[in-house]
Amino acid sequence: MNKSELKVISVLERVGGFASAQQLHQLLLRSGESIGLTSVYRALQSLLDDKIVDQLRKEDGEAIYRLCGEAHHHHLVCKSCGSTVEIEGSALEKWAKAMAEEHGYREVGHLAEVFGICPSC
């Protein structure tokens, strides 16, 4: 855990939700920290590998991050209000892996989202 990672974690705590790498960089600069954009990206990548942050994509494809100490997971997204809930995905992981193996595919990844209308909507 190096300086950049600590700075990024601290600004993510301050933000409290999702933010892009560029936004986090701006926020850090504005709050007087000295850090390069490269280091923000590196820190985020490292925090992502360590499962300390969670990455999503905006509709335009830009990555956004938030603190989230959970393992790889998927989301249940409300079609109405957009709120997201993390869901347990081991059944899905197994399915994706099994399907890929069955057909001899390598370097496998997957993508899955469940949509619905949340109880409060």
Added chain:
Amino acid sequence: MNKSELKVISVLERVGGFASAQQLHQLLLRSGESIGLTSVYRALQSLLDDKIVDQLRKEDGEAIYRLCGEAHHHHLVCKSCGSTVEIEGSALEKWAKAMAEEHGYREVGHLAEVFGICPSC
């Protein structure tokens, strides 16, 4: 509905699932069509506006598209050549349903694709 849009629709039909703009362009060229990448992007944007295609984002942020309104199914997609295999999804269906119920979500749907590199690539 112009020529480019027709070409893009036809290749999307052939693909049967999700594909990126770049993949669609390559597939069109390989199948002998003459079309520019710009026109593929333009056609996809227009089809998106008209709700004729759906857009998703891969984990790396690249946009992928598919024809709307196809019978529900899932695919194993080759990241390299774009070829797709239809896969059995009952385990996934169960998982999505269970997750939604567990959190009290209504009107549930889901999206899932598995990506990898096929044996012949």
Added chain:
DNA sequence: GCAGAAATGAAAATGATTTTCATTTCCGGG
């Protein structure tokens, strides 16, 4: 204090997507 490792950040490279702009194709009125 010192060498080697890790961290840092500026600048260049990358890659998808969008924009610009000149050219070509369409199409309806004359």
Added chain:
DNA sequence: CCCGGAAATGAAAATCATTTTCATTTCTGC
């Protein structure tokens, strides 16, 4: 047919987030 404007097309340039490169700085253990 023929013309002129509108729509379509695509090559090249621009954009923009992200990654890579690489030279410099900071750490760390001895």
